[in-house]
Amino acid sequence: MKTREIYAEMRCIPPVVLRADGRNFKNTLSGLGFEKPYDKTFARAMADTAELFIKKSGLSPLFAYTFSDEISFLFTDLPFDGRVEKIDTVVASFLGSALTIKLRLEEPIAFDSRLVALQKEEIPEYFHWRQLEAWRNFVAAWGYYTLRNKGAGKNEAAKCLRGKKEWEIHEMLFERGINLAALPAWQRRGIIISKEEWEIQGFNPESGKEEKSLRRKITQNWEIPKFKSEEGIPFLEKLINRK
Template identity: 55%
Template sequence: MKGREIYSDLRCVPPVIVRVDGRNFRNALSRMEFEKPYDIRFASAMADAIELFFKNSGLSPVFAYVFSDEISFFFRELAFDGRIEKIDSVVPSFMSSALTMLLKPDEPLSFDSRIIPVHRQIVADYFIWRQAEAWRNCINSYAYYTLLSEGMKEEDAATFLRNRGTSDVHELLFSRGTNVAKVPTWQRRGIMIMKEEYEVEGFNPHLNEKTLSVRKKVVQNWDIPMFKSPDGELLIENLMSSGNRETI
């Protein structure tokens, strides 16, 4: 029967991006009475769950980008010899259990997963694309719940927005007193979780002198630049160039 495991030897070659998405989160989160369209408690739990992944999963993402219930992990090195079945099961299962532990919902939460093979030259393009989706999601979410607050039915609101461009939706919100360009940065651009270098002072008794060593810690950046800007391009380039063989 071992021969029936026909997908077990499918492998991918780094670098890759592993993107996980919440499965049916909308109903589960609605029952938890989170604020709409954004709740900082949920965003914090997502970021904290990713931080747990960095520290406790045994895998080594270089950085992660999250908005709403979508997370993109960038890997320069892969565990399990790149076995797709392993990566596509371990990553979302860890995130599912981590987020469930943090939020303590009445029902389990789950993620699905996909692997995107990339090369260095298109990594920035990928994250520019996802950040554009974060902005679109931000505008549409504010508009959707604004229309619901005015008495429109859910299906009608979704249909109305489906036929509108971003500029039209932005104008709709502005006419109702909401300037989406002024909402918190993390809602518009997402959040990054990454490793940051810091120095640790020690002492070498053999040389009888102080020493400095470099360590890395996991940090959350809630005020990231636009990835298509010079600052954003530099951020991604620096992250891709950073080493990732360190103790956290």
């Protein structure tokens, strides 16, 4: 029977990104009072879930990037000998459990996940692609919910936005008093969760000397740059090349 297990021996080699997406979150989380189009409580829960995964899963991704209901983890070292089935299922189940706890939900929620095989030089392009998706979601969400809040029905709001370019939605919102560029960076660009190092100096009782040592902690960066900007390129490279 062991040989009947589908994809059980499919493996991948690092580096890879695992991307997890919330399954049917729109319906599952409706009625919980989250603000539209963005809710900081939900965003905080997603970032905290990614942080908990880095801390407690034992799988050691380099960092995580999250926006909306998705999280991407970069792995340069793979658990389970790179078994795709094992990695996908363990990560998705951990995230679903963690977010259920963080939001104190009475109903279970779920993630689906997939592995994205990359060459090292392709890693920045992947995260740039996801950040562009975060921006597209941001513009579309603000356009849609602004129209809804002005009294438009679901179909009317969707019809009004259909075929519109980003700059047209931007202009429409500006005419209604909303400047997208002034809204929080985490809504526009997403959030990075990573291990940060800092140096401390203290007395070592074993050597009897003052010595320097490194400490690590996990931080959440809610003010990240555009990944393809002058500031963003070295920012992302530092994350990717961290040991």
